[in-house]
Amino acid sequence: MQGMKKREFLWSFLSGILLVLSLPNFDFEFLAWLALVPLFYAIEGKGLFRALTLGFFTGFVSFLGILYWIIVAVHTYGNVPLILSGFILLLLVIYLALFTGAFTFLTRLIQIRLGFQTLLFTPFLWVSLEYLRSYFLTGFPWANLSYTQYLNLPFIQIADLTGSYGPSFIILLVNSTLFEALRLRSKKAFPFREVATTTLLLLGCLIYGYVKMSAIDKQMLQQPPLRIGLIQGNIDQSIKWDESFQRETLEIYEGLSLKVSEGKPDLIIWPETATPFFFQQAKEYQPFLLDIPKKTNSFLLFGSPSYKIERGKVNHYNSAYLASSWGELVGKYDKIHLVPFGEYVPLGEYLSLGSLGEGIGDFKSGNKIFNFSLPQGKFGVLICFEIIFPDLCRRFVKEGANFLVTITNDAWFGSTSAPYQHFAIATFRAVENRVFIARAANTGISGFIGPTGRILKQGGIFTEETLEGTARLSDKKTFYTLYGDVFAWICSGFSMILLIYGLICKNPVNL
Secondary structure, eight states: HHHHHHHHHHHHHHHHHHHHHHHHTOOGGGGTTTTHHHHHHHHHTHHHHHHHHHHHHHHHHHHHHHHHTTTTTHHHHHHHHHHHHHHHHHHHHHHHHHHHHHHHHHHHHHHHHHHOOOOTHHHHHHHHHHHHHHHHHHHGOOOOGGGGGGHHHHHHHHHHHHHHHHHHHHHHHHHHHHHHHHHHHHHOOOOOOHHHHHHHHHHHHHHHHHHHHHHHHHOOOOEOOOOOOEEEOEEEEEEOOGGGGGGHHHHHHHHHHHHHHHGOOOOEETTTSSSSGGGGOTTTHHHHHHHHHHHSSEEEEEEEEEEEEEEEEEEEEEEEEEOTTTSSSEEEEOOSSSOOOTTTTTTTHHHOOOOSSSTTOOBBOOOOOEEOOOOSSSEEEEGGGGOHHHHHHHHHHHHSEEEOOOOOOOOGGGGSSSSHHHHHHHHHHHHHOOOEEEEEESSSEEEEEESSOOEEEESSOOOOEEEEEEEEEEOOOOOHHHHHHHHHHHHHHHHHHHHHHHHHSSOOOOO
């Protein structure tokens, strides 16, 4: 019995490790197609609590390996004590692991109550839980299973219909079918129907992908171009907010902007909080900064903290400003989706927690979608964390954005896998909405992503550099852009039907 328990946890542990290795910056994406097979072996024939425990253990191992960088962000750069930083990481990992535990618990519940032997219903459960994780407690859709395939371009093209949940569904389907084939092998049987169904769906996705990629590439060549220059200042986080370094910071950005202007860009993009001060009140720096777009003859997008006095209270915002080529401000966007415990402390005003450390801000969220206008077209800006939320991103495109920009300060992550994971997620936003994405990061990774998810240019990490690229401006809307997460709703609805039917059944049914 003890040996059996050890073996179950070894299977569960193996699934967790395979999930870690399938994501950036390991990028062994092929492992995702079999990563959950060991977990399915571990929970086979187990009771509900045992299945939950094994699933939770897989989730704990995988999310700990994927999100270890939380300690770097919170402790090294946020100056939160190491023990408290470790506790924050532990809480987040436990919370996320509960979703994997819920997956295995519900899988066994449905099998037991409805008498299912097959696991081909599990993709519906997985997608439902990924979707729930995207919204519950403000949402944290990081490390979704589909993101393992960001380099597998033909496969991920279905995201313009299903969002990132479609690829997750197919990957789960392959995992469950592979497990069925291995399970029945000992009985000298073969799941022909399951294999045939999975093969047809996978082939359909790939055919759709190749056809769509060819069509999108031809379509984009007919769309108007926009030259863009990206500026990666590589400003060290330890001195970024030092007042004595503010002038030097602006001079670094000016020099890089003048350099990139040799390519005659229509738009130059600086990263999130590129100006380490409140631009709206920095009278000594405003003329200097607004002179830069005049020198470069380009529009300039830059990030800066801002504030508004509302009802007698000063509220701070994480904002993006657009300055015209004649040196006037022509737009401002306030970040809508803030980072919990990074830009604000949840319920902090009621619990009087104060600040947990230097890295913890006290920002207020913006309340509306705003697209910036250029002579050539419109674009939406996603600030840092916002790019991981597909529904938020699609709303910018639905309301008229012809391309998307994401600005970030990934210096918080240090030399970890986080910048690579963050960059990979952005490729799906391009596919879902069929738009070009320009990404400017303080310390990397800056780059350009095409509407098929292809990484067109990618800079280094912790390097001072400029990148030039051309975006094609499209006004066509995808199914996903127009209607959102219909596929995830269908999966959630089907999962609910299975669960309700299973719970009201008095006796297990042999189906």
